[in-house]
Amino acid sequence: MSTGILLTCMLFTAVGTGTSLESVPLDWVKVGGEIGRRIDITVYNNTMVMDIDGEFLEPFIRKENVGGGYIGIGKTIDALVRFAKYTNDPKVIERKDHVVKTLLDAQEEDGYIGLFKKSDRVWKLWDIHEIAYIIYGLLMEYRFFRNESALEGAKKAGDYLIQNMSPYPERIPGDGDVCWEMGTTGVETAMLCLYEDTKDPKYLDFVKSYMKLDQWDGPIVKGRWGHIQGHAYAHLKRCMAKMQLNRIETNLDLLKPSRKVLDFILKDNGMVIIGTCGQHECWHDTQEGSANLGETCMTAYLIRWWDEQLRETNNSKFGDLMERAIYNALFGAQSLDGRKIRYYTPFEGKRVYFDQDCYCCPCNFRRIIAELPQMIYYTKDNFIYINLFTPSKATLTVDNMSVEIEQETDYPSDGIVKVKINEISQEKAFPIAFRVPLWCKEVKARIDSGDWMVKNDLAGNIWTIVNLWKKGSVLEINFGMKMRVIRGTQAQAGRVAIMYGPQVFCVSRKANPQLADKDLRLITIDPKTIEGPFPDDTVRKGGLKFTVKGWNTLNWYPLVKYDYENIVLTEFPDPDGEMTYLHVHNPEDPIIENDKFWNSNM
């Protein structure tokens, strides 16, 4: 069984110093579990059934400014391209081809590819933003499917923007309604991708001389006021464009704005418990969670940004941030059947769905869902790194050798993960590394039912196990998932939230008929009475719930009896969820802990 096994455990840095992780090709991964289910329903109950001709394409054929002046067709092409690659389903490929071809057919001689009549082009909101993402979507079609006409269309559209923006170096799209950063969101990425694919210096030059990307270091403006300079998604997108520029021509100064955002998120209350940022689309640090909390665009870009930083730094805590956002803010932004998507996902008060399939948030939601298959496994030269724990299969290349790996797990319902080597061309010693979540106090692992190895100092780090792997080898991991009571800060001071693994739990009136006519803000819970997890299918098959006893906050303590004997807490994506933080009598109770991200050094 363990004869001949070369078994050592070391910190990942010993293996991965100074190297960046590589994603696995989209069509080499198949995902199950809740992540896989969310991908499937986003493809088949949303992207494939929405009115793509009427709502998305028709405005580009008619060329008449409609609605809010924005569709999101480029974002939709990006999502369709990835879904087509991932599913390899002829129907999805056909829909993708149809959208790309129809849009390219609507491109004009001068390169314009948009929905505005001639007199409104470029400077009316959101023409530049739309064209930028069209360029990006077409380039993804070229990168994933080698479609040369998509590359040609993207180049023509890029040239059109350069030609029509260059004469006006100070002009702000929308005639001053929004700040320049917001009105041009996406242009730098589009131009940098054009540069990457064509090596034509004019695209790189435009980003530097016209957009002045290398000089930009915008402040973090809190709240929505003036020209919306605090727009979180526009700000983060520009930070990421600077990271991309750094990958093209190394200049570490370009990473400073990202550092500033990271510090704001982790040390200055910039992120909320469900893993997203922003109120009314803008930076906020109050920890208030109602109404327009957590724009879906921002949730999507945060996950993408963390993926980039994980790959560049090998710091597994970025994986923790990713899964916090994925299981809470992101999945909470979607109806349980996948058909509807939210613009905002508050953790307090009623949640509503957005009434369109187009516009920014639904389109950015589809894009990030389409990227999730590439956030599970990563490789670098001679090792495999597992970031997300979910049933899945992937074919990976290690040391120029093909390895088929499979995860069997109920995660996030429990912390037990089995990693199997299904196929490997020969017995080979190499490291398999995996993320040990920040919340995990003690992690155990064993190979082929051998002795358990136990580590209690790896929370927020990576465990690397080198072994002589062969066909049928099984690596079992147990993260020892336990319920946690998390202390609220700022507006949530004196209140707590309940977490289990990456999941946050919430209170709905539907699961709690006894609270139907009660003000949920007036509930105090007794954390010592929390019980669970119990099975609960409200959000997903095999999902979880907790129960807790509580009372009306205005009652005196100590109590003779609890007002509420059985308050049920369901998983955060519960569409009826209305309250996440609940009062406690003593916020200093030792059972209550700080969110591990709070002040964590990254």
Ligand SMILES: [Zn+2]
């Ligand atoms: Zn949005």
